[in-house]
Amino acid sequence: MIQRVPWALLVFVAAFFVPAASLRYYTFLANDVVIWALFATSLNLLVGYTGLVSFGHAAYFGIGAYTTGILMKKLGVSFLLAFPAAGVSGALFALVFGFFCVRLTRIYFAMLTLAFAQIVWAICFKWNEVTGGEQGMPEIPYPDFGWLERVAAWLPFVGGYRTSDYFYFLTLVLVAACLWLLRRVVGSPFGRMLTTIRENPERAEFIGVNVRRYELAAFVVAGAFAGLAGGLFGIFNRGVFPDFAYWTKSSEVLIMTLLGGMGTFIGPALGALVLIWLNQQIVSYTQYWPLVLGTILIVLLFVFPGGIAGAMESAARRLRRGRQVA
Amino acid sequence: MPDLSFVFAQALSGLTAAMFLFLIASGLSLIFGVLRVLNFAHGSFYMLGAYGAYQFVHWLGTGPGRFWWAVLLSALCVAVLGGLVERFLFQRLYGKEELYQLLFTYALVLILSDAAKILWGTQQKSVSRPPGLTGALSLFGATIPYYNLFIILLGPAIALGFWFALQRTRAGRFIRAAALDRETLGALGVNVNALYTGVFVLASFLGGLGGALITPMRSVVPGMDTEVIVEAFVVVVIGGLGSFWGTFLGALIYGQVLSFGILFFPRFSIFSMFALMAAVLIIRPWGLLGKPLK
Amino acid sequence: MLDVRDLRKSFDGFQALSGVSFTVPRGSISAIIGPNGAGKTTLFNLITGHLRPDAGSVSFKGREITGIAPHDLCRLGMGRSFQRTNIFPRLSVFQNIQAAFLCHRGRGWNLLASVDRLYRDETEALLVSVGLLDKAGEVAGFLSHGNQKQLELGITLALEPEILLLDEPTAGMSAQETRESIRLIERIARERGLTLLFTEHDMEVVFAIAHHITVLHQGEVIADGAPEEVRRHPEVRRVYLGERQ
Numbered sequence: 001m002i003q004r005v006p007w008a009l010l011v012f013v014a015a016f017f018v019p020a021a022s023l024r025y026y027t028f029l030a031n032d033v034v035i036w037a038l039f040a041t042s043l044n045l046l047v048g049y050t051g052l053v054s055f056g057h058a059a060y061f062g063i064g065a066y067t068t069g070i071l072m073k074k075l076g077v078s079f080l081l082a083f084p085a086a087g088v089s090g091a092l093f094a095l096v097f098g099f100f101c102v103r104l105t106r107i108y109f110a111m112l113t114l115a116f117a118q119i120v121w122a123i124c125f126k127w128n129e130v131t132g133g134e135q136g137m138p139e140i141p142y143p144d145f146g147w148l149e150r151v152a153a154w155l156p157f158v159g160g161y162r163t164s165d166y167f168y169f170l171t172l173v174l175v176a177a178c179l180w181l182l183r184r185v186v187g188s189p190f191g192r193m194l195t196t197i198r199e200n201p202e203r204a205e206f207i208g209v210n211v212r213r214y215e216l217a218a219f220v221v222a223g224a225f226a227g228l229a230g231g232l233f234g235i236f237n238r239g240v241f242p243d244f245a246y247w248t249k250s251s252e253v254l255i256m257t258l259l260g261g262m263g264t265f266i267g268p269a270l271g272a273l274v275l276i277w278l279n280q281q282i283v284s285y286t287q288y289w290p291l292v293l294g295t296i297l298i299v300l301l302f303v304f305p306g307g308i309a310g311a312m313e314s315a316a317r318r319l320r321r322g323r324q325v326a
Numbered sequence: 327m328p329d330l331s332f333v334f335a336q337a338l339s340g341l342t343a344a345m346f347l348f349l350i351a352s353g354l355s356l357i358f359g360v361l362r363v364l365n366f367a368h369g370s371f372y373m374l375g376a377y378g379a380y381q382f383v384h385w386l387g388t389g390p391g392r393f394w395w396a397v398l399l400s401a402l403c404v405a406v407l408g409g410l411v412e413r414f415l416f417q418r419l420y421g422k423e424e425l426y427q428l429l430f431t432y433a434l435v436l437i438l439s440d441a442a443k444i445l446w447g448t449q450q451k452s453v454s455r456p457p458g459l460t461g462a463l464s465l466f467g468a469t470i471p472y473y474n475l476f477i478i479l480l481g482p483a484i485a486l487g488f489w490f491a492l493q494r495t496r497a498g499r500f501i502r503a504a505a506l507d508r509e510t511l512g513a514l515g516v517n518v519n520a521l522y523t524g525v526f527v528l529a530s531f532l533g534g535l536g537g538a539l540i541t542p543m544r545s546v547v548p549g550m551d552t553e554v555i556v557e558a559f560v561v562v563v564i565g566g567l568g569s570f571w572g573t574f575l576g577a578l579i580y581g582q583v584l585s586f587g588i589l590f591f592p593r594f595s596i597f598s599m600f601a602l603m604a605a606v607l608i609i610r611p612w613g614l615l616g617k618p619l620k
Numbered sequence: 621m622l623d624v625r626d627l628r629k630s631f632d633g634f635q636a637l638s639g640v641s642f643t644v645p646r647g648s649i650s651a652i653i654g655p656n657g658a659g660k661t662t663l664f665n666l667i668t669g670h671l672r673p674d675a676g677s678v679s680f681k682g683r684e685i686t687g688i689a690p691h692d693l694c695r696l697g698m699g700r701s702f703q704r705t706n707i708f709p710r711l712s713v714f715q716n717i718q719a720a721f722l723c724h725r726g727r728g729w730n731l732l733a734s735v736d737r738l739y740r741d742e743t744e745a746l747l748v749s750v751g752l753l754d755k756a757g758e759v760a761g762f763l764s765h766g767n768q769k770q771l772e773l774g775i776t777l778a779l780e781p782e783i784l785l786l787d788e789p790t791a792g793m794s795a796q797e798t799r800e801s802i803r804l805i806e807r808i809a810r811e812r813g814l815t816l817l818f819t820e821h822d823m824e825v826v827f828a829i830a831h832h833i834t835v836l837h838q839g840e841v842i843a844d845g846a847p848e849e850v851r852r853h854p855e856v857r858r859v860y861l862g863e864r865q
Contacts, residue, residue: 053425100608106424107364108611111563115604118556122597184734189727192735196719199708205690206668206700207779208723217729248552251432258429288444294436301426301433302418 012176019165031168033276035232038175040256040268041182042225047254048262049186050218051198052102055110055250056117059097060090060223062124062245064230066131069140069240079143083174083231090227091220093120098219102212114247124242136241140234142167171232178225179269185221186265194218255297261307270308331467336585342474342543344581345481349536350554351561351573352488353529359505359568360525363427367411367434369555371530375404375537376546377442380451393456393542401535408530413523420522435551443548453541473542480539484532485574492570501525505568560603566616575614621646621815622783627666627676629659636662637839639676644783644832649809649816651826654836655859660819661703663836664787668700669693680783695724699781703788705768707775709761713752716760716771718743720778743778749808750774766797770804777808784809786818790825798822802829827851835859 015034019027039061046052064086071082097116101109124131131137145166152161161169185191193214196204201211234240243249252275260271275293282292304311350372357365378400379393386392411434419427455473462471492498503511504521512518537550544550557580565576583602587595612618622644629637637659644650652660665671667678669690677686685693694700708716721739722728747753750770755763760771769789776784789805790798802825809816820826826833826847833850835843843853850856 047425053428055428100604104607104611107358107362107567108607110428111364111559112604112607114559115563115600115607118600119597119604122600126593126597184732187734187736188732189722189730189735189738191731192715192719192722193728195711196708196723199710200706202670202702203706203708203775206694206706207720207775208691208694209728210689210691214728221731247556251429255429255432258425288440290436291440291444294433294440297429297433297436298415301430302415305422305426 033273034175036272037269039229042222044268045222050194054113056113058249059117059120060226061230064090064227065234065240068231069137069234086231087224087228091224094220094223098216102215121245138239261309264309267309334466335468340581340585344577345477348577351558353532355573356529366431369551370438371533372537373551375534379538379541397538400538404534405527405531409527412526450545452545455542563603566613569615572615623679625677628674642834648831650832651830652819652834659839697782699776700785701772707760714756720775724779783815
């Protein structure tokens with residue numbers, strides 16, 4: 001019964017009411033969560049579904065952010081082009097970097113992803129002319145919402161929103177579309193091939209899976225969606241900065257993925273929600289958020305390696321078994 | 327053409343940096359070679375060694391040799407901390423996925439970095455050079471602080487001492503065996519868990535020592551942990567994960583490239599370090615002196 | 621059908637195989653036997669592309685296949701099972717076999733279709749044929765050893781091979797399990813007209829079903845022929861039974 005309810009649709013629709021129902025700050029948080037949910041889900045394609053642990057996924061996030069930022073701020077390109085461009089550039093860089101990374105295994109793979117991410121960071125940090133260097137690129141313009149405001153003038157309910165609210169709606173729609181796409185990919189034959197690689201690469205080779213090629217493909221898809229997330233984040237954050245690509249950003253998103261649960265599709269998004277909400281709560285009490293995060297991480301690793309979604313799943317299973325016996 | 331004394335000074339500065347990195351990276355390499363784990367928290371041990379040295383210098387007041395005592399005590403404390411962490415926490419993760427072990431070390435980074443902030447605040451701390459090593463030497467027209475010279479000589483001394491210990495002592499042989507084949511070693515009756523703890527303690531000691539010794543040269547600040555760990559990664563990759571002399575070589579190379587790189591290509595120096603790391607991983611993943619992982 | 625010529629392979633100075641040659645006729649059941657360390661698994665790895673030989677060649681159906689990557693090889697009609705059971709542990713039994721169909725029938729690069737119903741009939745038919753239909757929904761990693769071996773066989777069969785290379789198919793099985801397993805394999809080979817090449821330790825099994833036996837010792841072929849010949853071969857007797865010349 002609980003499966004039949006279209007949870008995803010409900011959450012999606014409910015999300016639209018956040019600006020009307022609450023403070024500006026909550027819209028801000030929700031927007032943050034939605035973008036990071038996409039970022040984390042893209043990483044999970046690599047970590048959870050293919051078994052590739054990347055420590056440099058923030059590289060594509062940063063690349064996407066800078067692409068959109070440069071296009072919109074410096075070249076005046078419209079969002080309609082700048083947004084997909086973020087995905088394309090993320091995919092391109094993932095193709096180049098990934099080509100070298102998938103030839104390595106495990107720890108070497110992780111280190112090379114880290115090295116590439118640091119290279120991206122270093123370039124963004126120093127290339128003052130193009131990326132603004134250490135200062136980054138503040139004041140990325142919002143997309144033009146004139147058309148939306150004109151539509152709003154006609155409809156009675158849709159109106160009186162701020163630009164940031166419009167951007168939130170836009171983010172919701174775009175991220176929902178991306179997540180829908182990713183869900184399709186994960187549930188497709190391609191996605192199943194990825195899980196065979198995760199489970200047993202040797203066996204996968206011997207059912208005809210060209211492991212390296214599939215891993216590269218997964219890398220590119222993940223990079224594309226991370227780029228899209230980055231493109232959105234640059235605008236949301238009102239500025240693009242080099243630390244978007246720094247390795248600590250990569251570990252943040254990795255922790256989110258672990259927290260929510262790498263074994264499920266919705267896990268990372270859940271992790272994004274919980275982590276951002278928790279961060280917001282803790283930061284109002286104390287400045288020692290890293291300490292709290294580190295402790296949570298340790299508890300996760302030792303007690304709940306399946307993350308929140310994993311814990312929920314096993315609880316549900318136990319409940320079902322209990323009901324059957326009774 | 328830059329003049330010789332200048333080149334000489336730069337080279338020595340590179341050497342000094344290299345020796346510190348060697349101290350830290352050797353611990354990282356050791357942990358990787360035996361435990362097959364990349365310990366992100368190693369930079370944190372370095373940082374704690376530095377803070378510890380500051381604290382002990384403070385507590386020991388004035389007295390002969392207080393700097394050296396402080397360094398030693400600090401490194402020992404860090405070593406004990408490392409041992410406790412390994413024995414009571416890290417050991418539980420053996421056999422689990424590598425990702426968990428990596429993330430555990432990262433969790434340590436988070437916790438320890440805030441712990442340092444809680445204990446010592448965010449202001450820079452500094453430690454003065456030990457009496458006897460203040461002042462500088464003039465060599466080939468360049469001014470070399472005695473302390474730097476000391477470090478430059480200490481590095482190889484420790485390297486040789488370690489190498490000797492690894493080659494000649496029983497414990498050293500066990501360590502090398504564990505790096506090659508831990509299962510067989512366990513089957514032979516060696517207490518592999520105790521060995522792992524020992525390795526971790528040793529590595530933490532080295533990291534803490536590096537941190538403690540650098541205090542007269544650099545101020546102790548939060549953030550020194552994440553800064554140094556990435557440098558240590560580069561060194562270890564270049565030299566070869568798990569290779570002792572590889573780490574030494576990697577540190578030397580890194581030190582010189584950084585030193586001259588900043589000079590000639592200031593904008594590219596950071597980039598070039600990571601590009602070098604990537605290049606090594608692409609062309610020869612096991613580094614200059616490492617062996618291919620089986 | 622399978623032609624191995626003068627294969628050589630050494631690892632770090634240790635000569636694992638020094639000039640191994642033999643032929644596997646189409647439709648036959650052939651076995652490779654030899655004491656531990658004789659090089660049987662290395663030989664298999666060379667044939668199936670997991671390792672590259674230092675010298676020598678392998679041809680399959682008249683076509684040179686030396687050093688072709690495993691993922692290309694299984695499209696040519698070669699199926700292989702591994703010594704240590706090689707399945708996809710966290711997927712269900714059904715999904716294990718379905719995955720093989722998906723890849724083999726060329727759907728692997730489809731990024732948008734839903735995978736649930738694809739090749740359902742074929743997968744179920746195969747499950748029936750290896751006797752695992754009742755366990756279709758179970759997680760593969762939790763199956764018994766014998767069932768896992770059956771599953772592995774199923775995965776290999778989904779690739780519609782013409783030749784089956786089985787590396788120690790009855791390793792770790794009880795006498796009963798061994799008998800059942802061999803009966804299953806033989807039946808399947810007969811039904812589908814497969815050529816079979818396997819390595820084994822269990823002499824009973826080998827002499828019961830093999831048409832052709834190749835004996836390997838320390839990386840060299842010391843005997844090659846029908847079971848009766850091999851049984852009487854003096855070198856073989858020496859190696860296995862320690863008999864003097």
